[in-house]
Amino acid sequence: MSSERSAVMTAGEELARAREAFAAARRIVVKAGSSSLTTPLGTIDADRVDALVDVLAARRAAGKEIVFVSSGAIAAGLGPLRLARRPTDLALQQAAASVGQGLLIARYTSSFARYGLTVGQVLLTSNDMIRRAHHRNAQRTLDQLLALGIVPIVNENDTVATDEIRFGDNDRLAALVAHLTRADALLLLSDVDALYTDDPRRPGARRIEQVREPADLEGIRIGGPNQTRKVGTGGMVTKIEAARIAGVPVVLTNAASAAQALAGAPVGTYFHPSRESRMSTRHLWLAHATTGQGRLILDPGAVEAVVRRRKSLLPAGVTGVEGDFAAGDPVDLCGADGRVVARGLVNYDAAEIPDLMGRSTRWLARELGPEYQREIIHRDDLVVLDLEPNT
Template sequence: MHTLRPALAGARRIVVKAGSSSLTTPQGAIDGDRIDALVDVLAGRRKAGGEIVFVSSGAIAAGLGPLGLTRRPKDLAIQQAAASIGQGLLVARYTSSFQRYGLGVGQVLLTADDMIRRAHHNNAQRTLLALLRLGTVPIVNENDTVATDEIRFGDNDRLAALVAHLVRADALVLLSDVDALYTGDPRLPESRKISDVRSEADLAGVRTGSAGSKVGTGGMVTKVEAARIATGAGVHTVLTDVSAAEQALAGEPVGTYFHPSGQRPSTRHLWLAHATTGQGRLILDEGAVHAIVTRRKSLLPAGVTGVHGDFAAGDPVDLCGQDGRTVARGLVHYDASEIPDLMGRSTRWLARELGPEYEREIIHRDDLVVLDPPR
């Protein structure tokens, strides 16, 4: 039977992400039946010759019950304590469930810092690809026990999109407790289901909100952002309810299908755009903004009019126009303290006055990515 989404049905390598509310009871306990049902689907695709990377939330949620908590705590230390208990319970449950099919699992815990630091980023990529070559199912989760900013990383949605690019996945399936993206609150009769998203125009007027379930951290806004990241990297993406996982992987027309919107960029550029945070800001004149955004040129000292923040050479920094809007991000070649003496000067003047080592750009075009839309 011909499917309406052959790119999903024929995908060889798929990243599947499930949120906390899809894996646990409302009270926070691990829902064994739900996990087994999802593993049945994933193992089926794996046995059929596909490769699966499973990005699983639920560590904090799984730790709530043993601690006698009924909701996700606001206190960071309690969140981390819950994660330290819940992560072991969660992986043990996955291990036993996948063993029913003779499949092993490998746990990969990541933080936002692992994505920001390029060496860590490359190590994560090598580990994930090695696990796939060895025939196991990588179980990826955020390392909630030690992270701080990572706790608010987006309920693993953005992480799942970055992992999809990291492993060169063909498809990303985001499983939620909502069956699709709607124009508004799906509980309201005036809200309309969106079956396909081919461009930003299809999202015009969509109200995604920001809050997730009482045991999770995400919301529809993080899932749409994850879909933007993935489709911008050429990855076919589906958002649907966890109960429709099998149909989504089979290419059936369930949920919302986000069509790829761009060619797969280099890992370096995707890493810069979506996995880093600017450690400072450089303010550019109009000519420099045009050179970077339109002509894709390097940033020279002559085009810089201001510097903000405390950063070191090699750090990612945001490049802003005179209106303060961020237009690009790149890896800077100078410390923040050095740049004021370079601003507005030509590289030839700098080489003559300060030495030949200053005859270079502030950011080389190979280390620079235009942010479109700006972030």
């Protein structure tokens, strides 16, 4: 037997063992997109919901804990509001979510009740991941629901979200919920049965069995969001990004293959945990699920301190401010060349910062009062985005 043949077999055996471990996961997050739950007209597909609940209930009966991240609130509201497709107007999106979320949770309540299971609705926004108190509360709520034997149904709070409503098809949310709940595995259900080297409808497109590192994705043509049904917002890009930050083994497949995936069968695409996922949930959310509401321009010394030494951003290192933001908002930190190097939660309003720039915190405390002896952004509220900035 050649060494090449032996290596191939070894890789195959490694993947088989990894899938067996996936099947043995005690706590698993399962995410389903809008297209997996609704009809093309936007109404909830009761048969699809029941079929997926059948699979999840079977895992519960096998002694596993399930956290279900479900899209579909906006999509479910399209039919009752007589909308032909997902609206682009924010207020109309929020109205659809308000109508659809109630219909969605009612359907899940009824479907899981067939197995004597109770569901609990958990609606999250970015603040619930970023703010320390909110983060702890969300974690405690999910832990308590699981301890009580409840199936948490998690969704983004689209009825009040603004920037968050354009976040995606809940793929990143599912990855961060995996961190939040300390899950052992994540199953992403899509309308495509796996990741392919090209559009699976094209001749020659090949299914990718596993992804170990970013290099495994080189040369792959990844399409955008589903343009046929127009009920969801996610695409393969957001699913790959979710797998990258999940911190646990991830399987990507379609709803029809959910039972097989959870049983460890060779379906879909298996993603091994990545190095980036070692960041905390709050920092992952800050990096991937927020948009800078303004920009702070830093001098080279501040860039060095923030990026390489992981220090807080002090007023002395800020040379410019752009945008209109309030204390507590996420802002981008840039070098003199405009390149974004980090993002953080700012402690001051945009209008306050020009008077602070270039000053030491000691000078500010003496001249303006002790409340000004603090960082522009504390290091605990800051995430580095570019490890090799031009300083």
